[in-house]
Amino acid sequence: MKNVNMNPDAKLSFLERFAYGIGDYAGNLVYSAISAFLLVYYTNVIGASAAAAASIIAISKFLDGISDLAMGYIVDHTHSKWGKARPWIARLCIPLAVCTVLMFSVPSAFAGKVQIAYMFLTYNLVSTIFYTGINVPYATMQGLMTMNQYERGLLGNFRNLLATAGTMTINTVVLKMTGFFGGGDAYTQKGWTMTFVVLMIVFIVLNMFMFFVCQERVHEESAEGGQNQVSFIKGLEGLFKNKYWLLMVVSLFAMYFMMSCFFGSAVYFTMYNMGNDGYYAMVSNLLSIAQIVTLFITPFLMKKISKRYLFMGGMAVATVGFVLSGLTTSYSLICLSSVIKGIGFGCGGATMFGCLQDAITYGEWYNGYGTAGMGNAASSFCMKVGSGVGTAALGWILAAGGFDAQLKVQSASALSSISIAFAWVPVITCVICVICMAFFNVDKYYAKVVEDLSQGKHRGE
Template structure:
């Protein structure tokens, strides 16, 4: 079957939705491993200094952001029988798996500058090149599988649900596997290498499952591959097309605020438990209440999306989480904090279920508005904003704690330090959530989307009306 002749507004099967979500489960076998364990590996297994390891990761974020834009440009100029995005998942999953194993296998013979150079090279091969090379096409694939608004919302729901499951898998199994493969030693090099060999085999299998089960049905402008190649969009024109699309701009601001909020909030949670609550052991239950509520509520959001638009689900969900953050600023009681974690988790589920589907709708509107498509660039620039938002959110946490005079050597912090932690845990996230809600108030694309789709199906754009 010629995939370009499939119904672009198709209703997807459960298997295809699940296969799409599995792609983010697989992605989190790499992403969550880096987030949770790379610094631990560098310091406790390799013996590198925490400052040097953190500097490598921080400096590499700049290259990582640039590579997002490059990959977006590549996707927009990819024309194959498999589509624009899917081929990159199949092409790059094996190189990413190999490089991830190498990243967690720093040779013991390497010391000093040689060791740091190896760490820098393998980290950037993984994060800057190959992970970006798969993740940006994966995000773009949502908008290329169907133009159906509800289905795009469901794809975002499956993605968020299985991404969370992937994170929980990594958090649960990695140290158990390193101990098992290391003969009881959690921090042996052999244990870490074999652990990631196993995880990366699973990673490749899952990515190929996504590749074979998901189909691209949406062809920009209804073009044939030959016509598409004759109408290439330059890098500058693609960027310009994004910034004149007000809905894409609103989504990007909201996504930036979301990731800023999450980095600041999750980064401060352990400090809040240890110093404000007074018991570091309560961190796990506070965090798990949020994650469990988020996963549980993700099973409910598809039914809600049948009744309300993705925009309203996102806006109301963030408003609910905003209430959770607001009330968190006034309590250090463990029971109340756990209850508010559940409230936040419900709101996060609504955001995760709808955010990426809304992004694809905004990119589709951009094709109609501009007369040319920028699916790859639109997702890549959004990914760049996620990374910048996360990075600045983490930096903001450090700045706020520094302003509050936080001193890790002190068992009991000053009132000013405790206030700084509280700001990072509750008030700054609340402000970011308010920004998200305001952006969604002005996001009225659902009133125009059906006409946009009808025009695109007829090969018409804004200037043709």
């Protein structure tokens, strides 16, 4: 008799949902540390050139995106007693932890080209190889744990909530820990090495907890009923035939482009347009707090509203917040706009990855073969490209406005360019997301998709 707990349309326990979310909390112990502190470590601890450090990260972003596609192909062709995606969590969490410690432990004897080579090697071992090797399978697991639309929405909710908690943890503890281990100096090599030894032990424990608690219940099969042996080219071809996957890719690209441009410009906006960089902490934290509160509410909303409409509504709400922030520099109104944006981000963050999994499941039914790994990997590639282009766009916009960091008071055109990056570019990208979701009517087919796939059938059979 089939184990009910392995039902592909299963409702998951709170523990399994939480364990899945813990995976993104653990992931952000690495990802958020890189985003917030790696450049600081390179320049303030080991004295590397800021230009060299930025070049290493920029060049590696392209390699990172290519590795996503490779890992997606590997996941799609993995067959083990633990499933397709889950085994990679256990296999790679220790190598990733070790390499992260090494990345934050550049030997003091290294200088010049040797130092740059060490930085390039360790950064790519972490980001391009091992983080991708865990993150692509992790994203794929959301679609392999259950086909239940509501449960996928909840998994996305737990993922986004705990990812935000992981980011807040890193932002809160890293400099306190480096100061503690550095004997009161937050910028010693010993302090940074010991800090990441501790954080990476936690990282390993949390990933193994997720590995043992979460289960893969959805098993993709080919149209002939055998195991999926889809070529790389055929996998990509199937993705580009799937209009819903394409709509989600455009949405995710727009989201990550917007976040890089918006968050990167926030310090500039408070410093120059509002005239006080001390406002930054409150403006940013209000957004995070509103987002977290919203993420606690979205599971109840998803019982009444589909993920598609909740995503669309969230981006519409965020648009209102961005329009408000583009029309004022009032501290109280900017704080209000942060709360509005946080509510919108909470709705979008809770649903966007669940919508992606539904699109990938539709693609398996439509094409006659599954590409869950490549679907998630190619989406991740577009998110990383969007993030990188968003960061570059911020620089281009500031340069076009004549921004000069040496000036305490910026020109009117420079202030306008900051406002464009902070408010009006995000308005455009949020509207793009709303438009994409207006065409994302996969709900119309999803019951039929699940029923057919449960019987081993595909479109046209």
